[in-house]
Amino acid sequence: MQQQSAILKVIVISQFLCTSLWFASNGVINDLITNFNLKDNALGHLTASVQLGFILGTLIFAILNIADRYAPSKVFFVSALLSALFNIGVLWSGNNLSSLMLFRLFAGFFLAGIYPVGMKIAADYYKEGLGKSLSFLVGALVLGTALPHLLKGVTNTLPWKSVIFITTCLSVTGGLLMLLLVPNGPYRKPSQKLNLLAFFSVFRNHKFRSSAFGYFGHMWELYAFWAFVPVILKRYNDLHPKVMLNIPILSFYIIGIGGLACILGGFLSQKTGTKRTAFIALLLSCACCLISPLMFTSNSESLFIAFLVFWGMVVIADSPLFSTLIAQNAPPEIKGTALTIVNCIGFAITIISIQIINNMRSFTDPNNIYTVLAVGPILGLIALSKKPKTI
Template sequence: MWIENKWTALSLSAGAVVLSLTTWFSATAILPELRASLGMSPAAATWLTNAVQAGFVVGALVSSLLSLSDIMPITRLMAWASLAAGAFNAVALLEPGAASVIAARFATGAALALVYPPSVKLVSTWFRQARGLALGVMIGALALGSALPYLMRGVGAGPNWQLVLVGISVACVIASHLFGFVLSEGPHPYSLTKVDPRQIGAILRNRPVMLANVGYFGHCWDLYAMWGWIMAYAAAAQLAGLSVGNPAILAFAAIAMGAPASVAAGKMADHFGRCNMAALCAAASGAAALLIGVTFGGPAWAFLVVATIWGAIIIADSAQYTAAVTELADQTLVGSTVAFQMGVGFGITMITVWLLPMLAEVLGSWRWSFLILLPGPVVGAWAMLTLKKLPEAELLAGGRR
């Protein structure tokens, strides 16, 4: 199949990413059942989520170091990686033991590092104009794919955790077909480069790029901790007497709200400025981290409103940090620069994903645990407002800072 229309390419790319990224929280969505099946302690079970983060970090940094997405056809790379993610996701069906499942989750994350960052580069080859909107669609795909396991648990499979894993692995096979046989690079491809580990130094020395990266790192501080633990947080609020319905459905709704929000924020950023939109979303996310604790005791409608709005705004700025990197970086190193940004950023997510349940245990309640996420949005907003003042910011969104 030969695609000539950029919107068709964007739609199919986003669909493939949605299908692939369902593997990210496949274990988290069925955590109680998987814990019981594997005989894991609560502390060990956190590694069913964190192992994916760790695998993604290693995969992204190795990809950046070796410039994988800059030296080989990215659709072929993503096709094989998506197939691998589906295979590793299915390992838990064999119930081989906790250590083997955690190792498979690590490998799943490493495979996803060769799907999601290259997808950003792929879509950028189709869009010189409206890139913020296009990458907003891709971030929306990330949000929707991450949310779907919760929906599968809450509506379809219920506690039958094997059905969740089977459905997600099949989704990866479909995604692999789209990447390998349907999608191709657009009319604005980036130049290929050669493997040179010293290219990491070029990324680190680029101050505008690093400010966009610092903004992204702040964004990562709160994003995956909220996504990973919002179901547990809602369940704790329910145990405390708040009527929130099905916590899995609430988690799905909150995370999935990020999909339309990312698209809308991308479109607005193309008109009102990347830095402005990212800083605004970061500030709003920080406020939500406080307000979710305020509404923990009710009323229920306020808790639900804060949770869903937070789910929308916590991811809405993500595309703008990555779009900024594609515009500010050396154009022969775009794939490597994006992989570096995401590799370090997802490494940061491991800290808060690990810390949050420990903090809740120390406090004796989940209520104020999300306050630990507040520094991330503060740092993110500062970095983007600092970037806005630099002359290189003229390269952003056609001069819209």
């Protein structure tokens, strides 16, 4: 038990350090726009590039059963190094939008060997209490994702390149920690051969399918919300000129508070049930999407920020719970592949929602566009509510 606890701490820290690469370019987006003569819609394109890279990576990792055929800690380490290498490419002075998108795409590709593989490693150590352990792991992802905004906020006196350099170093450190301190888990069941059919066979199970579809609905909303938090804050600033929001720091808090929500959700699920807790969180985040236009009209700065903080909590609280349900309902010998498959599809969905929001900004009222994000949670809630067919 003591060893499990120590191992979990290392996995959580490594996940936190490595996933700081995810929004590294988002944290310095205004600097990238200025230095490389990009258009304002570069945020959506660069974010979508990371997501696309992650999708391609998870697709290949899943089809080749990488996380199940090879020692997952070694896969994590190599992925952390390669993702860091492409992250540092953002510093090249000759960059344009195309080259930046390419660097971000490959950084995202190798994040496929970090996030889902980290969950796989945790699942190899925990047979009981997996939900709680994954809540810490997803919490680490959330804080890692938010970290570049914090770095930008506290390093205003330093060159913007320092954010990219720091996140690169953190990823290398996280990979080394995983390699040196986390051996194969006691519940690991390695797959001895390539199983190309695993990509399709996992969806035959109703419980797995229901959990996966709930997760897909959650993902439609999650990364689009995270990507546009700074845009939402800037929009409120523009509508209320007397308000002076610290956008980088607030972006960190709004996204980062989700890490605490993941942990709270993990503990709550032990009393109310994993599926029920996930359902409640998805329902609450759906409500936030639907009432989001009202937040821009509020003259209360405190109420506006409180709403976004609450949204930042419920939008991610169900993520580790869905991952738990997926891991529990997948065959043990392809658990890593199953988690990777679902991540692959889920992140493909994020590209669609991010680009829809990105394009809607140019032809409709920016106050109303975030209601579109409710579509995913609504479909996810329907999937979770469906009963298996009886013959």
